[in-house]
Amino acid sequence: MNAVRLLPLATLTQPGIIQATIPLASSKSESNRALIIDALTGFRCDLQNLSTARDTQTMIRLLKSDVQYVGGPAGPETADVLDAGTTMRFLTAYFAVTGQQKIMTGTPRMCERPIGILVDALRALGADITYLKKEGYPPLQLNGFQAAETNRVSIRGDVSSQYISALLMIAPVLPNGLTLELTGALGSRPYIEMTLEQMIYFGAHVQADWVNKIITVGAKPYTPKSYAIESDWSGASYWYSVAALAKDETAELNLLGLKAKSLQGDSAIVDIMRPLGVESTFTDAGVRLTKRPAEPSLAWDFTDCPDLAQTVAVCAAVNGVKLTLTGIESLKIKETDRVAALQTELQKIGAELIETEPNHRYEVRQLNAKPKGPARIATYDDHRMAMAFAPVAMQEEIIVEEPGVVAKSYPSFWDDMAQVAIVDMIQEEPRVKE
Ligand SMILES: O=C(O)C1=C[C@@H](OP(=O)(O)O)[C@@H](O)[C@H](O)C1
Ligand SMILES: C=C(OP(=O)(O)O)C(=O)O
Numbered sequence: 180m181n182a183v184r185l186l187p188l189a190t191l192t193q194p195g196i197i198q199a200t201i202p203l204a205s206s207k208s209e210s211n212r213a214l215i216i217d218a219l220t221g222f223r224c225d226l227q228n229l230s231t232a233r234d235t236q237t238m239i240r241l242l243k244s245d246v247q248y249v250g251g252p253a254g255p256e257t258a259d260v261l262d263a264g265t266t267m268r269f270l271t272a273y274f275a276v277t278g279q280q281k282i283m284t285g286t287p288r289m290c291e292r293p294i295g296i297l298v299d300a301l302r303a304l305g306a307d308i309t310y311l312k313k314e315g316y317p318p319l320q321l322n323g324f325q326a327a328e329t330n331r332v333s334i335r336g337d338v339s340s341q342y343i344s345a346l347l348m349i350a351p352v353l354p355n356g357l358t359l360e361l362t363g364a365l366g367s368r369p370y371i372e373m374t375l376e377q378m379i380y381f382g383a384h385v386q387a388d389w390v391n392k393i394i395t396v397g398a399k400p401y402t403p404k405s406y407a408i409e410s411d412w413s414g415a416s417y418w419y420s421v422a423a424l425a426k427d428e429t430a431e432l433n434l435l436g437l438k439a440k441s442l443q444g445d446s447a448i449v450d451i452m453r454p455l456g457v458e459s460t461f462t463d464a465g466v467r468l469t470k471r472p473a474e475p476s477l478a479w480d481f482t483d484c485p486d487l488a489q490t491v492a493v494c495a496a497v498n499g500v501k502l503t504l505t506g507i508e509s510l511k512i513k514e515t516d517r518v519a520a521l522q523t524e525l526q527k528i529g530a531e532l533i534e535t536e537p538n539h540r541y542e543v544r545q546l547n548a549k550p551k552g553p554a555r556i557a558t559y560d561d562h563r564m565a566m567a568f569a570p571v572a573m574q575e576e577i578i579v580e581e582p583g584v585v586a587k588s589y590p591s592f593w594d595d596m597a598q599v600a601i602v603d604m605i606q607e608e609p610r611v612k613e
């Protein structure tokens with residue numbers, strides 16, 4: 180007999196007073212970069228405050244298997260990154276350049292997320308990589324590395340910055356370093372800058388010419404150092420939305436471990452949320468959020484901070500702020516098609532996401548009629564769908580399906596959320612078909 184799978188749900192209801200101190204998870208982006216650099220020093224760095232995010236824990240596990248198998252059994256082993264984009268892209272470059280034979284794979288969705296641009300660049304640098312199923316997508320097989328003569332590679336910048344970060348991080352151990360020419364429009368640039376800053380911190384020689392879009396990295400190995408990871412600004416964005424949507428005008432949230440001058444581009448949430456009604460005050464411990472009057476409309480280009488788009492779209496939909504979004508094309512190739520997911524789920528809270536110029540400009544508008552009863556939000560294996568909709572609880576009851584998805588980046592999200600909402604975790608019996 181097949182076991183019946185119960186559907187996990189989180190129901191969230193409105194609290195009264197909102198006064199909380201939120202520890203936050205640390206940044207998985209910073210963690211995963213530090214881990215690759217550490218591996219390239221022979222694991223001689225002292226990394227503090229590494230993220231508990233599944234994406235980071237997966238990276239640690241797969242790098243450990245790397246150590247374990249040095250001089251170990253011949254033939255490729257499988258590195259399963261699950262649904263972690265940075266882990267897939269960064270480890271592919273790392274295992275390739277260190278000449279390890281691996282099969283790189285992940286969840287079915289990971290096998291739909293493109294990687295051909297990175298594979299082409301790695302091949303040009305000397306990696307032997309084959310596709311095991313579909314050309315341009317995981318699973319991949321890494322068969323070894325023999326450094327090519329060239330140290331100059333052209334790469335598109337408009338699909339994912341993770342390919343560029345992956346190549347930059349391995350550049351110091353290439354025999355002649357690397358010159359990367361970035362072509363076309365550039366998305367997620369702050370993530371490339373984060374990579375460069377962390378590389379420089381660990382002693383790499385880097386020159387970035389943003390006008391001509393050329394980045395040069397010298398052939399100088401990293402220096403082992405200690406490094407402390409900052410809290411996660413992407414995770415902080417959900418607390419900004421909580422503050423913006425709180426009915427309690429005296430709401431105050433203290434988010435720990437964040438700095439005003441951050442390596443993370445998602446610290447842009449400070450500026451995005453001011454017109455949505457949140458004031459930020461930096462303290463020694465982090466940032467304090469309080470409420471201020473919201474403005475009627477906001478237009479924001481999310482090219483530099485795609486992971487904030489869902490948070491801001493949901494917040495504006497509930498706050499009644501007319502939001503225009505640009506720069507969200509890359510959302511279609513993330514954990515799910517986030518544009519489609521938002522379009523379906525926003526309807527449930529009485530709003531819509533409309534494309535007003537093909538592939539370019541979108542608007543969040545409130546619908547005239549709002550569906551009755553608490554909205555039940557599907558999360559599409561996407562942590563950010565769950566966390567972006569949770570703050571709606573500040574205004575009305577909301578049900579989030581598969582709440583466990585948050586583990587990808589912020590495993591303690593629901594514990595933190597229980598400080599500002601009544602969170603009830605239940606398991607629902609499957610509905611019997613008539
Ligand atoms: O380098 C990184 O740490 C990331 C880069 C971004 O991806 P893209 O460059 O694919 O936009 C971002 O969405 C992702 O969550 C993390
Ligand atoms: C897109 C994300 O992650 P990744 O691409 O690393 O899977 C994310 O965390 O929102």
